[in-house]
Amino acid sequence: MAAHSPAYGRHIEEVLRDNTFRSEIGVQSIFHPDREMGLADACSELGVPFVLSTAASSTIEEVASANGDGPRWFQLYWPNDDEITISILHRAQELKYTVLVVTLDTWSAGWRPLDLDLGYLPLLNGVGDQIGFSDPVFHSKFRKMHGIEIEDDIPLASREWLKIILSGSSQSWDRISFLKKHWPGPIVVKGIQHPEDAKLAVKAGCDGIIVSNHGGRPTIYGYAVAGKQGAQEVLMGLLADLDRSMSLSGIINLQECNKSSLVANE
Numbered sequence: 001m002a003a004h005s006p007a008y009g010r011h012i013e014e015v016l017r018d019n020t021f022r023s024e025i026g027v028q029s030i031f032h033p034d035r036e037m038g039l040a041d042a043c044s045e046l047g048v049p050f051v052l053s054t055a056a057s058s059t060i061e062e063v064a065s066a067n068g069d070g071p072r073w074f075q076l077y078w079p080n081d082d083e084i085t086i087s088i089l090h091r092a093q094e095l096k097y098t099v100l101v102v103t104l105d106t107w108s109a110g111w112r113p114l115d116l117d118l119g120y121l122p123l124l125n126g127v128g129d130q131i132g133f134s135d136p137v138f139h140s141k142f143r144k145m146h147g148i149e150i151e152d153d154i155p156l157a158s159r160e161w162l163k164i165i166l167s168g169s170s171q172s173w174d175r176i177s178f179l180k181k182h183w184p185g186p187i188v189v190k191g192i193q194h195p196e197d198a199k200l201a202v203k204a205g206c207d208g209i210i211v212s213n214h215g216g217r218p219t220i221y222g223y224a225v226a227g228k229q230g231a232q233e234v235l236m237g238l239l240a241d242l243d244r245s246m247s248l249s250g251i252i253n254l255q256e257c258n259k260s261s262l263v264a265n266e
């Protein structure tokens with residue numbers, strides 16, 4: 001029967017190329033000394049798009065270099081300063097990040113008692129702020145505001161950067177046009193959980209949505225245990241699982257994964 005299945009002859013590389021991307025995970029220096037660069041390299045070898053977080057512990061330039069010819073996307077924590085937003089988008093575009101992922105669901109950090117007890121927030125100590133600290137516009141604004149360089153007071157610079165990228169203030173749907181003006185490629189909004197928001201995203205001109213709740217993902221734990229190889233082991237497991245599930249369901253690509261393959265649980 002397999003020969004007659006529409007899924008017959010599908011190849012894992014196609015699934016890889018067409019249907020997956022590596023979730024955006026910030027501050028990867030806390031997981032492995034290779035920071036974002038090890039995972040960007042691992043993804044490049046597998047042909048999986050690597051998504052660089054705005055809260056990265058590597059710069060846009062370092063990751064582009066580690067990712068080489070691999071596909072890469074950029075995830076934006078939308079700064080509340082338009083000049084800085086334009087600068088970051090410009091840097092990412094120049095280095096061939098093709099898709100912009102705009103995270104909408106991080107109004108505040110989760111309630112993590114252990115982190116609170118320990119006062120643990122790496123971004124307040126210059127860890128995960130590398131996109132900002134390497135940005136020429138943030139540099140000049142910081143210098144103008146405080147009369148010193150970022151390197152002279154990392155905790156102060158960290159606080160200023162956090163106020164810009166995780167300001168707790170919201171953007172509105174009509175502001176997507178601002179991003180479209182400065183980002184010619186596809187724009188995907190992340191953190192959508194309600195059908196009405198999905199419709200609003202499409203109406204605002206977004207090209208895609210990522211339904212997600214900002215929870216946990218296993219690749220990063222594989223990365224923490226065994227670096228690039230560990231990340232690839234987990235990624236291959238996830239991809240094989242996806243491949244098998246699609247195959248068993250007779251689904252060739254994600255376009256075919258539509259309402260017709262879902263059964264309502266009344």
Ligand SMILES: Cc1cc2nc3c(=O)[nH]c(=O)nc-3n(C[C@H](O)[C@H](O)[C@H](O)COP(=O)(O)O)c2cc1C
Binds near residue numbers: 217
């Ligand atoms: C340690 C960690 C760091 C994360 N950092 C970011 C980030 O910088 N930007 C972002 O948009 N999402 C971040 N996320 C959320 C993930 O991208 C993803 O949405 C989440 O793990 C849920 O997975 P799912 O979307 O497959 O449900 C992070 C998640 C974890 C566990």
